[in-house]
Amino acid sequence: MEKIKWLVINYNLPTEPSRPRVAVWRKLKKLGAVNIQKSMWIIPNNDENYIALQKISEEVEANKGETLLMDSMFLDNKHQERVISIFNGMRDEEYGELIDECEKYLKELEKEISIEKFTFAELEEEEEELQKLISWYIKIESRNNFQASKGEKAKGMIKEIQESFENYSDLVYENTEKDHMR
Template identity: 60%
Template sequence: MQRRKWLVLNYNLPTEPSRNRVSVWRGLKKLGAVNLHQSSWILPYSTENYNALAQISMEIEAKDGDVLLLESTCVEEKYEQKIVETFNSIRNEEYREFINECEKYFKELDKEISIEKFTFAELEEEEEELQKLLSWQTKIEARDQFNAEVGEISREKRELIQKAFERYSELVYQYNEHRDKVQ
């Protein structure tokens, strides 16, 4: 069986200014890279991942850092499985956080319905929150290269929050349409 290829980035940056280290860390997290040890990060090999890591490597060097970008394979299946499990564990954690935020969103919509806060301004606010949640879930899913198990639950929650918003939107419309007819 042919082993999966990986990209491994190992770097060292001066401790000051700390914003340089934070910038690199954020870039790697956005890609979905996994931190193996200290400043050693890994991603599955792809042209897209290579180009992104090459860009980060140039950023590190421009900030007086040292960097190594390596193509690698695992010598045994068990090591590759361990890496995949690490990726999935991190994605599952991100999905769970998204699901928790969805639950808060449901409660917020329920509260607005219970107090009959059916204003257009509130509808816009809830729509903005919905768009943030949808965008966040899309970003997590883009990083989920090994189909983490909680991903399916997050897709279901995504559909449910969209339906909950549609329901709230319809209630706002009905309330305001009725109010306009009465006046």
């Protein structure tokens, strides 16, 4: 297995106020970093991640905290594999939630079709939800550094909800046109 270069950030913040701790935690999660020890987070080393961790480090220090930002490599492949497994577990959890929401979305479209709710307002609402799901997928995908197992299923679900939305959109158009012809 190829050795991967990692960025590691370790930080301490005062317990009060809690807002800076929560903000740092959210930024690290959004970046796709994983927590491997109490306040030690790891992420693959690239320019984008380095810049983001530098900003987080500055934020911690601006809030009376301390940080250590390190460039690292695992000496033993089993440790690297364990961390990659943690990354994939996190992404699979995110993909799993997305897949569940996509399935709910498909059921929602099926319901609207079955009750023949073919209004433009409903179409706009469904399109907005579709865009949220696609945006969510893109965010998860940007953090999927190691091809988590549920990534392909999520990609397929996104394609399926897009096709279902297009089908619903066609039905709304057809039914709206019929109403105008009467």
